[in-house]
Amino acid sequence: MNKPIIFIITKEIDLYHTFRDKIHEIFGGEVQLRSNHFPPVDLEEVDLILSSGAEEIYRDIVDTSKVKAPLVVANRSIDFNKLEILFELPVGTKCLLVSNTKEVVYESMSMLERLGFDYLDFTPYSPDMDVIPDVCQIDVAVTHGLKDLVHEGVQRVIDLENRSLDLSTLFEIAKILKQPFDQSRHMTMDYVKNFVRIGRELAQSVQNELEMNSYLESVLDAAQEGIIFINADGKITVFNEEASSILGLDGQASLGKNYTEVLRDFPIEQVMAKKEPFPRQMIRFQGLNILTTMKPLLQDGTFTGAVLTFQDVTYVQRMEQEIRKKKLDTGMTTKYTFDDIIGHSDLMRETRNLAKKLARNDYTVLIMGESGTGKEIFAQAIHEHSSRRSGPFVAVNFAGITQSLAESELFGYEEGAFTGASRGGKAGLFELAQNGTIFLDEIGDAPLKIQAAILRVLQEKQVMRVGGNKMIPVNVRVIAATNKPLYDIIKEGTFREDLYYRLNQLPLEIPPLRNRKEDIQDLAECFLQKNQIHMRFTPEVFDRLSVYHWPGNVRELEGLLTYLSVTVDGVEPSVQNLPRHLTIKNENTSDVNKVMKLLEQAGDKRIFKEILQCLSLYQGGKSGIGRVRLKAMMDQPITEGQLRTKLEILKKCECVLTGAKKQGTSITEFGKQVLTQL
């Protein structure tokens, strides 16, 4: 018996292939196939016509008068594997459904809607329709194997591929051709299998979502901040444990309630109405100080609610204390802020203001000033005033440090780098100062090799431990200090010029105490108070202190106060209680102005001037000049006795030196300074 012939009519050849494959799968080699895509076809011999569309389609393609065979219009199934892509589209996605005829596209649309995709917004399109859709309004085009018909402007295309023949059509073909339909059981199984798989996947994804939700819940509950989420309708949907504990409210009971019922004191309205963030601010909630931030949440530009995060400020303060304590434990902390830097003189005010400006950025600061002027406390205050304040402040002093010690201290070392190196190696000070500030004190004393290494760190922002082979990135601000004029030591060849320029990005000069004598009283009072020393100074004592030249600056002043607190009985030290160098030796000498005043009080200034002039003229000689000779050199009349007295005064003021025996009198450097003012 001849095998029955099926004539398959489709518009596209691809669809013919889809049908052909299905028929072969079901009927194997028991049927023969013909196609309108492979003419000629002898219609007389055809046993069944299978058309992909309604009669009109097939009438266009074949001469119906010659057709005797029965016609089956294919019902088309859908491939569930392909449908999964549609599950990913969000609700309301605008889909252009594209097919080759109006009938097919409407039929596809109705099938997709029946399958449950009615939450997608479908616009049907086929070339035989009059209306051309506006592709700007379309998110995605969906088609069954007809990608070529999709408009160019559509960004995304989902091809569900050609729909194959459904079970009822295959069954009808089997019936007409009297073919056994053994595969039907397998096919139904396949359909059911697909449903089972999709169902299982859905269950799994629900399970995943549940797991994810519970995971997120634990994360939110572990957070150290109160977190509340309010949806677009104003309902509270998240209320973490910390929020409950800070606000003293039952979080679970608050869920689902409107925020106006629960969180009256929070200015949430602003975020909900204006959909604008509410910057970090302190608010009062039932007697608590709450630091809060509120932000609107937008998903694909749609407002979905607001999230509130907040902290009880007492907690924040506690944290800050903890950090401070930790820093204290490691010794990497600061004691001083700008408020602790005493002195209301103009010079000090200017210096403090400048230092505050320098603190605000990350450039290297070079602090210059005599010993004891307060360079280190300025460095600490700059750190405390900078954005690095919660990071460490690590100080290293180069005075008298050897090269190898400086190297291992600054950069650390790896285990076994040298004899005596600790097991496991050791981090260097640059590493320890990570995210903070390193203070390189007395940088002028740093050995040359260390200077080169510091320059490298400043440029490359990474260090290598001694004996190590990998670079460690460091984020550290450098503040260096020196009491030596670096430029002089550059000339001597003991300081690198390139390092000087690298350090000197922001120079800061701390004035010596002798140039800001107004600060002495402030400093003295502050020091006495800090050390609970009950002592007050008479104007005479202050007078003495203000003419002294303070080579040791504030440190020397502190030392003096300690000395007086130990040696003086009673609370009011007199001038006699001051150490000798403050009274006798330097009496009124170091301050030119003071000496000028003194000379004025001691008689005619012009005589002092002429004496000093004569002495300076005679300066060329090896020894001093005798009184007789000096008197002879002078134009102004003066007795020997008067000259002796004047010389005594000048000597007390350290303007002249007189030899013990017969060396005569000579002018001092200070005397020359005084002479310029006379």
Ligand SMILES: Nc1ncnc2c1ncn2[C@@H]1O[C@H](COP(=O)(O)OP(=O)(O)OP(=O)(O)O)[C@@H](O)[C@H]1O
């Ligand atoms: N303006 C100030 N207010 C309060 N205390 C000060 C002030 N200036 C200096 N001191 C005190 O003087 C002492 C010396 O200060 P500091 O160590 O900062 O000086 P320094 O310039 O770094 O000295 P050196 O160059 O010797 O290292 C410290 O005890 C500091 O507290």
